[in-house]
Amino acid sequence: MSRLPFDSSKATRQSSDKARHSEEWEHLSDEISRRRSARLLFDANSAAALAHKLRLTDVATQHRIALHRSHFDPNQPRVAAGHPDGGQWTSEGKYAGRTATADSTNSSISSRSDLSWNDLITGPTGPEVHHTATRVDIGDALTGISTIDETTVALTNILARAADTVNYLPGLSPQTYGTLVHTAFAAAVRVARLPGIGFWDVETTFSLEADARYGSKDSIRTDVVLRNEVGEIIAIYDVKTGESDLSRKRINELLAKTRAAPSTPIIQLHLIRGPSRKAERIEPNSRVRQASAQTQINVRRI
């Protein structure tokens, strides 16, 4: 059997990566020199001032972490009064009141298999009130290292919002749901431009082979890696949407094939999809369908 006609740009992705990394490395080298000089100047300053600054930074970080642990966000929208879950926190209110195809005869959105999802979501003839409520349990995932912990919180929030977007689609199988959540999460992390996570740190392919090609032996793909200022991996994030957690073998594989330090935290963001609940009620001028899905994200440091 002959070689498949794969896209040559994809086939040479590793070499493109190398060229890009080389350019980035030169830039990084200048940046390292600049930062070292700054660091020397900084260290020459008063130790007391430094300690004070660190204490303030720690207070701010702890405050943010405490807010997150409490699941409290003063700006988080609540489900509107009149809704069966009225008053409850919801992780999004953005799509509430968006229109969907009216279905005056069928009370189940997912039963409309003849309609496309786009029809169900954006049709012009009737309103659908939709809300989701993603709960977050960050557990013992925090490391005490503010750079990592703030990224963990930010990625968790992005995953919650990505899940909310996917939850809006009715009737997804577990496999399709998982695929779309991963896709939405990867895209959202790329556009979020979080510190330490570049475009290429999302769904990155690593290989133990020096001149690895796309598809080569010993390669592995991570969901997200967080790097420090000199480009070293300081945390690896893995999104799970199914029933299983990361296995010990996979954890070892992630550390070995990314060449991350053995102590590098691997943080699992496990999205657990709750049962979707649908209801229907009649308003004076229209039939309103309500769809809700409750999901939970368990964040775990491994």
Next chain:
Amino acid sequence: MELFVLSDRRLGSIAEWQRAIDAEGFPLRLSDETPFDELDGILPVQVADKQADFECAHWDARELMDEDEYADIDFSQPWAHALSFRWGGNIYSTPAAYMAAAAYAKATGGVMLDCEEGKILAVPRAIEVARDLEKDVPKMEEAFRFVMERIKAEFSGPDRNGGGDPSGRGRP
């Protein structure tokens, strides 16, 4: 996302695996650049006219069944071999992995451990799931467009995701 095929025998080559896929009528082509026995990384594939991939590696089945994470799974018997499949945000990788795994399970008389559903799927169900996913590709593409539209609107950044490439890769 991940799944495993547990079996008591292994196929001998990528070609044999490809024949098993073809026998099911799945529109999937496996790259044969890496010999089957050496699979331990990303395996490029083609689903109809779409390029995709998934990680594929041989695992020790006993080690897999002993993992704490699978303690609740009823494996029904102590399988000898395991083949792992992993992938991320590429909508074509999901049907590809399920088609490849279902065909492999059927050819080896094995079963599929579907980690999304958290249970063992016998061959007929594994084939059914694979066919459903194949059939759902157009809906997945539509859903992908919807999701990307919402993501772009919500995060309000420039389009840095390759202009809506459903493979989720963006530019090389």
